[in-house]
Amino acid sequence: MGQDNWRKLLCPKCKQLKTTCTCSTEPSAPSKSTVVRVGRETKGRRGKGVTTVSDLPLDENGITELATKLKTRLGTGGAVKDGRIEIQGDHRDRIIQELEGLGYRVKRAGG
Numbered sequence: 001m002g003q004d005n006w007r008k009l010l011c012p013k014c015k016q017l018k019t020t021c022t023c024s025t026e027p028s029a030p031s032k033s034t035v036v037r038v039g040r041e042t043k044g045r046r047g048k049g050v051t052t053v054s055d056l057p058l059d060e061n062g063i064t065e066l067a068t069k070l071k072t073r074l075g076t077g078g079a080v081k082d083g084r085i086e087i088q089g090d091h092r093d094r095i096i097q098e099l100e101g102l103g104y105r106v107k108r109a110g111g
Ligand SMILES: [Zn+2]
Pocket: 011, 012, 013, 014, 015, 016, 021, 022, 023, 024
């Protein structure tokens, strides 16, 4: 029974307590409490595979915008699929650098 009350205290977007969440006050700033995951996928792909960026605290437009920015900065192709960014090739180091430069907390996932 206490679970519903507890849920009301949490922001549905960032799952933080509404008292500490910044979703409504700073819509354009990345949520500092969210850790973006940067990984690599080679399964079923040729060559170096793709670098994936997931757990982004952004809506679809924001993700598309960020994908475009990363593709331009890295000079490579990529796509947005199921709320994640896929960049052609293994660019984890560069992408982590770019994301940290934009104020995100980043975790390198996988090998
Ligand atoms: Zn929030």
